[in-house]
Amino acid sequence: MQxxxxxxxxxxxxADVFDRLxxxxxxxxxxxxxxxxxxxxxxxxxxxxxxxxxxHHVIEDQAFARLLHYxxxxxxxxxxxxxxxxxxxxxxxxxxxxxxxxxxxxxRGFDVYVLDWKAPGAAGPSLDFASYVDGVIPAxxxxxANRHGRAPLVIGYCMGGTLATMFAARHPDHLRGxxxxxxxxxxxxxxxxxxxxxxxxxxxxxxxxxxxxxxPAMMQSGFKLLNPGDAWxxxxxxxxxxxxxxxxxxxxALESWxxxxxxxxxGLYRKYIxxxxxxxxxxxxxxxxxxxxxDLRQLTAPLLNVIALRDHICAxxxxxxxxxxxxxxxxEVMEFDTGHIGLTSSRRSLAELWPRIGDWMExxx
Amino acid sequence: xxxxxxxxxxxxxxxTTPWFxxxxxxxxxxxxxxxxxxxxxxxxxGLLRAQLLGARACQTAMQAAWTTFDAFAEKxxxx
Numbered sequence: 001m002q003x004x005x006x007x008x009x010x011x012x013x014x015a016d017v018f019d020r021l022x023x024x025x026x027x028x029x030x031x032x033x034x035x036x037x038x039x040x041x042x043x044x045x046x047x048x049x050x051x052x053x054x055x056h057h058v059i060e061d062q063a064f065a066r067l068l069h070y071x072x073x074x075x076x077x078x079x080x081x082x083x084x085x086x087x088x089x090x091x092x093x094x095x096x097x098x099x100x101x102x103x104x105x106x107x108r109g110f111d112v113y114v115l116d117w118k119a120p121g122a123a124g125p126s127l128d129f130a131s132y133v134d135g136v137i138p139a140x141x142x143x144x145a146n147r148h149g150r151a152p153l154v155i156g157y158c159m160g161g162t163l164a165t166m167f168a169a170r171h172p173d174h175l176r177g178x179x180x181x182x183x184x185x186x187x188x189x190x191x192x193x194x195x196x197x198x199x200x201x202x203x204x205x206x207x208x209x210x211x212x213x214x215x216p217a218m219m220q221s222g223f224k225l226l227n228p229g230d231a232w233x234x235x236x237x238x239x240x241x242x243x244x245x246x247x248x249x250x251x252x253a254l255e256s257w258x259x260x261x262x263x264x265x266x267g268l269y270r271k272y273i274x275x276x277x278x279x280x281x282x283x284x285x286x287x288x289x290x291x292x293x294x295d296l297r298q299l300t301a302p303l304l305n306v307i308a309l310r311d312h313i314c315a316x317x318x319x320x321x322x323x324x325x326x327x328x329x330x331x332e333v334m335e336f337d338t339g340h341i342g343l344t345s346s347r348r349s350l351a352e353l354w355p356r357i358g359d360w361m362e363x364x365x
Numbered sequence: 366x367x368x369x370x371x372x373x374x375x376x377x378x379x380x381t382t383p384w385f386x387x388x389x390x391x392x393x394x395x396x397x398x399x400x401x402x403x404x405x406x407x408x409x410x411g412l413l414r415a416q417l418l419g420a421r422a423c424q425t426a427m428q429a430a431w432t433t434f435d436a437f438a439e440k441x442x443x444x
Contacts, residue, residue: 004427004431042373200407200410202413203414206417210421225401228397228399228400229394232389232392233393242373
């Protein structure tokens with residue numbers, strides 16, 4: 001039995017290495033595609049587009065996450081902590097020098113801290129919500145608070161927003177405000193993903209019993225099912241617009257990010273699907289983390305809920321459902337006509353939406 | 366040497382014609398309809414479940430075989 005477990009753990013570690021190779025392979029393939037498309041237009045290939053664009057340093061390297069620090073441009077500023085989705089890398093907020101939410105925030109004088117999730121490996125099957133909501137996130141918030149003498153304002157994106165919401169309800173004195181981007185709260189109304197994970201045909205418990213952690217390739221296939229024609233449309237778009245180097249850089253950066261994923265920790269995945277997607281316990285106020293109820297009425301920090309109107313991963317009703325549940329009196333909603341990823345990676349969002357979010361944060365941080 | 370025709374602009378003009386745009390939209394819509402067809406979702410859910418149950422049976426068999434082997438090995442050591 002013990003040897004069997006050891007082989008299984010080794011398999012989970014190797015799977016994470018394989019995922020890294022797939023991500024690097026995808027980036028190389030995308031650069032090659034872009035070079036061919038540019039050749040068709042008689043233009044030179046673009047320069048290599050890597051991961052995060054803005055200089056930063058690692059201040060803590062823990063078991064499940066690294067805490068990164070992007071210093072403010074003009075000396076120490078007000079701290080912000082970003083909690084991104086567990087499955088995607090955080091750097092969609094820092095894709096290119098000219099297309100970086102984080103760079104915009106540091107220019108405005110914020111000190112930005114980011115949780116960069118690590119692949120879960122053999123520890124994945126034993127992780128649960130408490131590991132993040134009562135463990136990693138409060139520890140990161142405490143580090144930021146110690147360095148600045150004030151609690152940070154927390155930004156949660158997608159699933160990271162759901163975790164940040166639970167954290168804010170359970171540790172209200174650890175943050176000065178909460179800004180949520182495309183965050184599902186009432187999962188039953190979140191669109192096609194809720195249908196795909198319907199209990200009648202999807203058994204997350206059995207899946208995790210076999211796989212240990214949820215592999216990124218399997219999750220990506222689910223996301224691709226939401227819009228199956230997308231891959232073809234993107235290819236046609238690339239071939240048509242390859243004469244414009246900036247567009248090609250944006251395409252390669254975004255698509256490389258989409259293929260750069262980490263596995264979803266198995267223990268958390270079981271609960272995430274069963275308790276949130278299938279039973280919607282969070283908005284029924286019956287969800288328990290670490291044996292105690294998560295009562296969203298305890299979320300009393302100032303709250304900004306940013307909703308993408310064309311979001312197909314978190315449909316707007318799934319996000320709007322939060323407002324009547326929380327205890328905050330300072331609540332604001334910003335609805336913006338874009339998609340889920342467009343919230344953080346489109347030029348229009350950076351020009352029109354993020355200055356408004358920055359103003360809101362400046363008043364509360 | 367200059368190519369006798371500009372492939373990029375031919376492609377650009379072909380893919381911006383109204384019929385191509387309409388075809389592209391129709392193709393995407395029909396692919397989405399197929400992917401969201403409840404019968405297909407039910408069938409793929411069933412296939413996934415069958416595959417997982419098969420994998421679990423294999424794992425259990427391997428575990429049982431290993432436990433037996435281990436028990437014999439331990440017995441041999443004590444003797």
